Amino acid sequence: MNKNIYIEAIENSDCAFAYHKAVFDDNNKMIDYIFLDVNKSFEKETGLKKENIINKRFVRDIALNEEYARAWVDIYEKVIIDKKMIEFEDYSKEYNKHFKIKAYYSEENCFITLFTDKTFEKKIQEIAKYFSENMGEDVDYKKIVQLAHEITGAEVSAFNLFDDDGKNFTTVSVFAESKVIENGLRLMNQKIVGRKWAYDPAREALTAGRAITHFESLDKLTGRTISKEVVKQLITAFQLGEVVVAKIEKDGKVLGDFTLLFTKDERLENQGLLKLYLSQLGLFIEKTRILQSLKESQKRFYSLAEYAPVGFVSSNTNGEITYANKRLLEIIDSPSYEKTAKINLLEFPKLIKSGFSEKLKECIDNDREIIFEMSYESTWGRHIWVKVYLTPNKENGRVIGANIIVDDITERKEVEEELKDKVERDPLTKAYNRRAIDTILSDRLEDARDNKLSSCLAVLDVDDFKEINDEHGHRAGDKVLKYIASRIKKELREKDLIIRTGGDEFLIYLHDIREPKDALKSMDRIFNKITGKYRLDDDLGERSKTIYIRSSIGVSFYPKDGEEVIELMAKADKSLYEVKRSGKANYDTDL
Numbered sequence: 306m307n308k309n310i311y312i313e314a315i316e317n318s319d320c321a322f323a324y325h326k327a328v329f330d331d332n333n334k335m336i337d338y339i340f341l342d343v344n345k346s347f348e349k350e351t352g353l354k355k356e357n358i359i360n361k362r363f364v365r366d367i368a369l370n371e372e373y374a375r376a377w378v379d380i381y382e383k384v385i386i387d388k389k390m391i392e393f394e395d396y397s398k399e400y401n402k403h404f405k406i407k408a409y410y411s412e413e414n415c416f417i418t419l420f421t422d423k424t425f426e427k428k429i430q431e432i433a434k435y436f437s438e439n440m441g442e443d444v445d446y447k448k449i450v451q452l453a454h455e456i457t458g459a460e461v462s463a464f465n466l467f468d469d470d471g472k473n474f475t476t477v478s479v480f481a482e483s484k485v486i487e488n489g490l491r492l493m494n495q496k497i498v499g500r501k502w503a504y505d506p507a508r509e510a511l512t513a514g515r516a517i518t519h520f521e522s523l524d525k526l527t528g529r530t531i532s533k534e535v536v537k538q539l540i541t542a543f544q545l546g547e548v549v550v551a552k553i554e555k556d557g558k559v560l561g562d563f564t565l566l567f568t569k570d571e572r573l574e575n576q577g578l579l580k581l582y583l584s585q586l587g588l589f590i591e592k593t594r595i596l597q598s599l600k601e602s603q604k605r606f607y608s609l610a611e612y613a614p615v616g617f618v619s620s621n622t623n624g625e626i627t628y629a630n631k632r633l634l635e636i637i638d639s640p641s642y643e644k645t646a647k648i649n650l651l652e653f654p655k656l657i658k659s660g661f662s663e664k665l666k667e668c669i670d671n672d673r674e675i676i677f678e679m680s681y682e683s684t685w686g687r688h689i690w691v692k693v694y695l696t697p698n699k700e701n702g703r704v705i706g707a708n709i710i711v712d713d714i715t716e717r718k719e720v721e722e723e724l725k726d727k728v729e730r731d732p733l734t735k736a737y738n739r740r741a742i743d744t745i746l747s748d749r750l751e752d753a754r755d756n757k758l759s760s761c762l763a764v765l766d767v768d769d770f771k772e773i774n775d776e777h778g779h780r781a782g783d784k785v786l787k788y789i790a791s792r793i794k795k796e797l798r799e800k801d802l803i804i805r806t807g808g809d810e811f812l813i814y815l816h817d818i819r820e821p822k823d824a825l826k827s828m829d830r831i832f833n834k835i836t837g838k839y840r841l842d843d844d845l846g847e848r849s850k851t852i853y854i855r856s857s858i859g860v861s862f863y864p865k866d867g868e869e870v871i872e873l874m875a876k877a878d879k880s881l882y883e884v885k886r887s888g889k890a891n892y893d894t895d896l
Contacts, residue, residue: 321347321420324411327385328362335382337364341415350402350422373398384408384416394423403427425578428456432582436589444593446478449586450563453551454480456582458574459565460543463497466561472504474561512550512562516580519573520548523566544568551579555587616691616711619698622669624651624662627706636713638687648684650709655684661693668695668707678714690718731805733783734790741804742812742870749800749816750870753863760863761815761824762870764877765793765831768855768889770809777841777852782809784841785854792834796827812874813858821862828858832892857884858892 315322322344328337340358348355358367368374377395384391390409397404403423411417432452439445450464461481467474479497508526512518520526524536526548539545546569552562565573573579616633620626626646639645648656656662659681668675675695682688694710729745731738737745753760767773767789774782786809793803793813800816813831818824839852859881861867866876884891 316344318344319346321350321422323347323418323420325363325381325416325418327381327414327416329414335378335385337362337378338381338416339363340367347420350404350420370398381408381416381418384410385414396427424575428452428575428578429581432585436585439589439593442593443597444590447480450478450480453563453565453579453582456575456579457549457551457563457565458567458571459549460545460568460571461566463564463566464561465502465564467559471559472509473501475499475501512552516552516554516583517573517576518550518552520550522546523548526550526564546570547572549573551583553583553587553590555591560587560590616713618650618709618711619706620650620665620709621706622704624649624665626650633711636687636689636691636711637683638685639683640685655682664693665695665707665709668697669704672697672699672704678718680718688715689713690715731790734787734805736790736794736811737802737804739804739806741802742806742874746802746804746812746814746870749802749814750863750868752800753816754868758817759819759821759865761818761821761827761860762863762873762877763813763815763828763858763860763892764806764874764881765811765813765835765856765858766881766885767809768857773852773854777850781841781850781852785839785852788839789835789854789856793831796831796834812877818862824860824862828860828892832856832858855889857881857889859884860892 322342323340324342325338326341327335328339330336339360339362341360343353343355343358347353353367361367364371364374364378380391380393383389388410390407392405392407394403394405396402403426405421405423407419408416435448435452446464446466450462453459453464454462461479463476463480464478465474465476476497476499511520511526523540523545524533543566545566547567549565549567550562551565553560567573611630613630613632616630616636618626618629618633626648629642629645633639634642634645637645650656650665651662653662659679660677661679661681664675664677667673674697676693678690678692680688680690690713692712692714694712696708696710697704698706698708729737729740750760752758767785770782770785773785786805790803790805790811793811797803797813798816802812802814802816804812804814806812815824815827818827835856836854839854840849841852842849859877859879861873861876861880863873867873
């Protein structure tokens with residue numbers, strides 16, 4: 306096959322190609338290499354013309370940086386010695402590009418290199434990484450301008466930020482390839498970084514409608530903002546040529562721009578990459594400003610929350626605590642935030658039992674505000690009453706958790722309970738009065754219904770109580786009633802009740818009896834406790850009297866005899882009537 310076909314393919318390939326011959330010193334150490342041939346892509350990628358480099362040595366004749374050039378010689382020496390292909394990536398500062406390079410041995414002391422320009426890909430990765438890692442953080446203006454500088458190959462790059470009005474702007478960072486330029490600007494008393502520039506309508510007119518604007522020289526851009534004499538000195542001193550203004554915009558609003566200065570022999574590089582950088586930078590600056598503003602708002606919010614008189618806690622959708630203020634720790638008597646943060650609000654058994662977890666899940670799942678009161682005993686043993694406000698926490702319209710306000714209403718509840726207790730208590734016996742039938746007793750039966758429990762309701766009547774009052778006086782009768790109530794109370798559990806329903810009549814409620822025989826045992830104890838002799842002192846405390854007390858008890862069962870209070874009381878009254886009719890001083894044993 307005709308070799309010219311291969312030569313033509315190499316010449317027109319997008320991959321840069323170069324053919325070299327190694328140069329050795331007297332000790333047979335490779336010290337340089339000669340260019341024997343290159344293709345068009347090599348010329349394009351490096352800016353080196355074929356006619357200027359063929360048969361010339363790289364280190365001695367071509368490279369601008371000898372130290373950097375020798376590093377490449379060391380790499381290629383391995384190819385010659387090992388006669389193997391190597392592949393590596395490198396950033397060429399000299400050409401301001403990232404290259405992926407393949408080098409392989411071809412014949413005696415000769416090797417071939419293939420260059421692929423990875424600048425665009427590498428810069429995109431670097432820019433994307435910087436933006437993703439720093440979104441919402443303080444903007445590193447030096448890094449921002451350095452990235453632009455590396456993309457464009459400018460001699461001097463300045464980063465300007467516009468005020469909110471999009472007119473005046475401030476130069477926030479400058480990157481110069483040479484310290485000589487920075488020093489030169491100082492000598493000319495031209496403070497650039499931190500300088501605020503007044504609105505220049507001529508500059509705006511020159512750049513209007515274009516993301517990137519090219520100017521032949523600096524004086525075409527500066528107009529009257531810098532004196533012509535100073536501009537002339539800058540152009541002459543630093544051999545400045547083209548100037549480029551690259552605008553950073555978001556939704557039609559100019560956020561800032563880069564002013565890029567090039568020497569007379571330089572031109573803007575990687576314009577496509579620069580445009581992409583500008584668009585991403587606009588998004589980055591705008592979102593960072595929003596996030597920083599949000600952070601400031603959150604900071605102020607949490608500062609207020611930290612010292613608020615109510616407890617505040619926030620959680621994510623999994624129930625994990627993300628914040629809790631000092632007041633919340635005080636309310637639940639927590640020893641530390643760290644201990645509290647270990648509690649999962651959706652999974653903690655005590656919170657599930659209290660109903661809190663179910664309401665929190667409803668708030669998050671249904672995007673719904675919920676307010677309720679609850680009694681709670683914290684992990685650290687504090688019994689409290691709290692009013693809870695659940696509000697969905699949203700981000701971009703999506704629920705990401707809940708904000709929870711916890712108001713300690715324990716003191717208020719205690720006062721309410723005390724007042725309620727006074728209203729529902731019989732002042733003589735301290736048993737509940739008839740009001741408790743419609744409130745507390747109804748609640749107990751509802752609990753029994755919800756939890757499928759059995760209960761017992763009994764009506765107790767003191768036999769011949771009128772005779773006690775007639776013979777010994779009403780004060781003695783009152784003392785008897787107080788004794789009876791106190792003795793019954795000692796036999797009751799926490800959720801059992803004693804209610805004085807009339808003069809000498811009491812209602813006894815036994816919650817969760819499991820089986821009727823358990824109620825029989827309880828009634829037997831109560832009957833024996835209140836039946837017998839009562840020794841009463843007279844009002845002066847000088848004499849005492851003995852009174853024999855008997856009682857009758859009728860019973861009914863929930864849910865066997867009914868599910869409503871009125872049904873159960875009617876059945877218990879009927880049972881009591883049967884006991885009275887049969888001779889009194891007994892209790893219903895038909896259990």
